Amino acid sequence: MRFIWLFASLVVLASAATIKDTGKLRFDNHSVYKLKISNKLQLAIVNKLCSLSEKYDIWKDYEEYSKEVHVMVNPAELNRFQILLKLAGISNEVLIPNVQKLIDDEQVPSGRDSSTFGWTRYYELDEIEAWLDSIFAAYPSVTEEFTVGQSYEGRRIRGIKISHGTNKRGIFIESNIHAREWITSASATYFINELLTSQDTEVRNLAESYDWYIVPVFNVDGFEYSHTKNRMWRKTRQPHATNSCIGVDGNRNFDSHWLENNGASSNPCSETFAGDVAFSEPEAKALSEYLISIQDKFDVYLSFHSYGQWLLSPYGHSAEELPENYDDLQEIGTAFVDAIQNMVYGTTYVRGSTATTLYVASGSSVDWVFNELDKKVAYTIEYRDTGRYGFVLPPAQIKPNCEELMTGMIALIKKTNELGYIV
Known part of the structure; x- marks a missing residue:
């Protein structure tokens, strides 16, 4: 009887009105x-x-x-x-x-941090792109712009390649596939800046030993919408053909075990809607095509997310099976986790496969790269925090989070190299 009452209550709740796209949602x-x-x-x-x-x-x-x-x-x-x-x-x-x-x-008062691009506040898409332009102008000999493709709304999905010399193996970073996870693009831009400007010996070694392909804002339409309309927006912005709900979870739209094992939703209104078909989203389709075009140039793939403080390896689609190199992935993960925990902040990350440690998530970019492109070192990094602030991480935590990323990345790539995955 109690369950019947509960279900009846849920049906009543289903009549909630759709929020109109007017003004900025509060x-x-x-x-x-x-x-x-x-x-x-x-x-x-x-x-x-x-x-x-x-x-x-x-x-x-x-x-x-x-x-x-x-x-x-x-x-x-x-x-x-x-x-x-x-x-x-x-x-x-x-x-x-x-x-x-x-x-x-989260909003920095007008006039503060306005003269130069920094990591004490969050930036909108046009500000990040202007900063990227300044980076290309300032470091023309070691940077190169690339375009992943176009979004549904016609925005260019821009990336930066950082390369010192030739015949270097590559590492690819995709950031902000989920629009509301602003700390991810902040971390990506910080990482780019450090690769180009830091004089620390370990950072310089990291910067100059590999080719870096970094996409600071992948879900450009959703990211713009999260700044101008709805801070909590997650998905892409392509309308659905038969439903008033908009957008797809880009990280469930890749053609690797797509929509399997309840790892995504078939409901267009769900935050984890996988799309009507794999690669329905022009952004996901474009990224897959770009990665195929450079698949012989990179060995490591990283996807930046928040929140939870996790380092997650494949598989996402199944908790019943593990990759053949699972032990190596956990050894690399341990190096990342330990390096961050040993910092002054003492931040604790947990490492493990996505499905066994967190939850089943099918059709992700990391699983697609791992399974379809056979890149055997691929991780999702879920940044701060564990729920006190969630997606709205205070600006005061941007810099510490970025410092943790750099320390963890040095350890992750070092261990990856030691195990022979960068060839």
Whole structure:
């Protein structure tokens, strides 16, 4: 009887209205809850709730490691949400009482950090592109621009190649495939700057020993939309042919075990919608074609994400099988994790395969590169934090996060090289 009541409540919630695309969406009194899931029925209730109503937004899917779900709740639904939690016996904790307060705090006052590009605030797409132009102008002998392709809305997906000399093996970095994960493009631009300007011996060795291919903002349409309309936007911006919901999760759209094992959604309104077919999104299709065109030039693939403090290796599509080189991937991962934890910040990362450590996620860029291009060192890096700020990481944490990336990257590439994966 209780389950019937719960399901009836969820059906009522499904009538929530679609948010109109007018002005800049605010998240006043939207709260983020951490839900502790203890059985399959509880998980089914939460998943059904979030799939039926746009007034709920899953920030972190259920993960086996912590058995948690993080969900943002519209204040209009808070009473019903709390009743459902009580009836279902779901233990919960408020992580963020007011998301809009974090968004407001994220904004740097006018005039601050305006003269030069730095890492004390977040930048919009046009500012990042202007900075890239200045980098190409300042370092013409070691930088080269490349274009991955065009987005649905016609924006160019730009990348930078950093190369000192010839016959160097390559490392490819893709960043900001999920629009709201702003710390990823901030980390990518910092990393580019360090490769070009740092005088640290280990960084110089990292910069000059390999060719670096870096795409600071991959989901350019979604990223622009997250700045101008909806800070919490995740997906691409291509409309659906038969549904009013817009966009696809670009990191579920690659043609590698696409839409398998409940690792993505077939619902166009879901945040993990995989698209109607693999490579339905021009961005994902363009990246696959570009990577194929340079597949003999790179050995390592990294995808920047937030949040959770994870280093995730394949497979994402299955928790029942592991890659043949799983032990090596974990050894490389341990080097990354240990290097970061030994820093002054003491930040703890967890490493493991995506499906066994976090959750099943099919059709990802990392799995596609690993499986289809046979690049056997490929990771998703999920940056700070573990939920206190979530996607709205304060600007004060940009620089520490970037410093951790550099330290971890030095260790990761060193161990990768020692194990013979860079040839």
